[in-house]
Amino acid sequence: MSEASTRLDRRGFLTGASTLAAGSALVAAGGLSVSSASASAPLAGQPMAGAIRRKVGSFEVTALLDGYLDIGSEQVLGHDEDIAANLRKEAFVEGSGYRLPINAFLLNTGDKLVLVDAGTSDQMGPTLGKLGGAMAAAGVTPEQIDAVLITHMHPDHLFGVLKPDGSKAFENAELLLPETDYRFWFDDAALNAAPDAFKPFFLGARKSADAYAANQTLFGSDKELLPGVTSVDLAGHTPGHVGFRVDGGDDGLFIIADAVHVSSLQFAQPDWGIAFDTDPAQAAKTRRKVLDEVSSDGHLVAGSHLPFPGFGHVARSGDGYRFAPADWQYSN
Template sequence: MPGFYRFWVGDFEVTALLDGYTTLPTGFINGYDETLARSASSRAYKPFSPVGIPVPINGYVVNTGRQLVLIDAGSPKAAGAGMGNLTSNLKAAGIDPDAIDVVLFTHLHIDHVGELSDAAGNRTFTNATLMTAEAEWEFTHDDAVYRALPENFRPYVDISRQIVAPYASERQVFTGEVDVVPGITSIPLPGHTPGHTGFALHSNNESLLIWGDIVHLSGLQFAYPDWGVVFDADPELAKRTRRAMFDRASTDRMAVAGMHIDFPGIGYIERTQQAFRYVSAPWQTAR
């Protein structure tokens, strides 16, 4: 079944794309407690497994009326069964990869850059400009950082570097909070990686923050915001950023979208007595 869903943010047409899903072992969750996880999963109406938790992988296309902007490019098919479907769902949604003008990246982990190019080095989005935070590009290509990684993590970085390489000579980088394209603003959200970035869409008095990997486990991290994942480059900063975004989103009644929130990954954050909870956005009719 094709995995795409269209909705509107003001005059921007946004298409959510389901790349697929992976399973995160519970041993990869920092702060994990099985009793608390079982209870939080029940409150979120989610099935519980003590072994691993299914994690969706989403991407988003924004049609601003001037440009077609892809935000994150999913995972490569070689990453595992059930992954690597972003481009096929893009086509199912009636969007030609050659029509994409800009590819924005929240960060450069393998499950966010995976379908930029194929194993032969051919670009999937032949006419697109790659844009990412300068700190993110430097972090991914820093050999000192690479050598400091656990050896079993290094192949993931190797693949990310290989996939983005065909776009390297034409890439554009940005720093801080800037308008990366008209109507889309970069929002620094460091912690998961140094250059991890969200993108705020603004159109006709409506807005949406696509916040990347602030959350990996929607059944657990809203209830326990201090729980992180082993892939967080700076776990303490990731916690602070996550709590700050939960506070901001709940206070401002801000619509958010995430790459690892249950597809289509769009909703709102509410405070509870102890922490927070996620509320899916209502279904929108087509225009």
């Protein structure tokens, strides 16, 4: 095929544009009907699997959507309905509740496939547990995962390391857990002091961790876990809650995990917490510290509960902040 035959010339483009315009006019006038074959396709009824990939320097980072969790305003600590109503309106949030996506992130370092958090498996209802489909959409199988890094041991981050039958979901992976969080969830005194509704969190965390006892590493904060990936202390949401700095060479990413849960509220009102915070005052202090940092340095962030795919930047806005979702990457 010649170069001339593959090139879209100006005359051909204008001719095609005229044809499209004429067709649009016919449709508007009722003179052109859509064929029944194309109109009869059934509605899918389900969203497609959530997997969006972007480059971070020499790394590829893929956001994977496990699903979503709906919460009410009573689960937002410090919630003021007058303020919240205006924030919901500005963010085009319908109703009085809040929908939290559950995001995990797959790091391809060139040498390793590393999963940051593992979703929920079948432990938190039908709107969650979609990580396997997202991984399949990204072209990755559980057997390929070399390591699973856990930001903290809550159900929506850890319980997905097990299949519904209780066996390991990532049979070849090393499980890396923040040591301070591990000590907390394995503390019998903390278990006995917890409200009954939270006791399954402890038992499930122990079961998930124990399944990987033969291939498990505990780590501290400010530790390089593999080349280019360093843990960061984000204590408050849980005692050992951590984030991860990803250094891909000429570009970087800060995975801020659960520093923010409700994006429509907590950027503008960073002192508002979530009912799942172990230490709400410390969580709020950590959130302000993180948002101060990333709004000053302009670094790309990724959040476990930021609107999927969770990538974006943070800017100062009055006494608070605002979140700007990152542009879509059309190519590498």
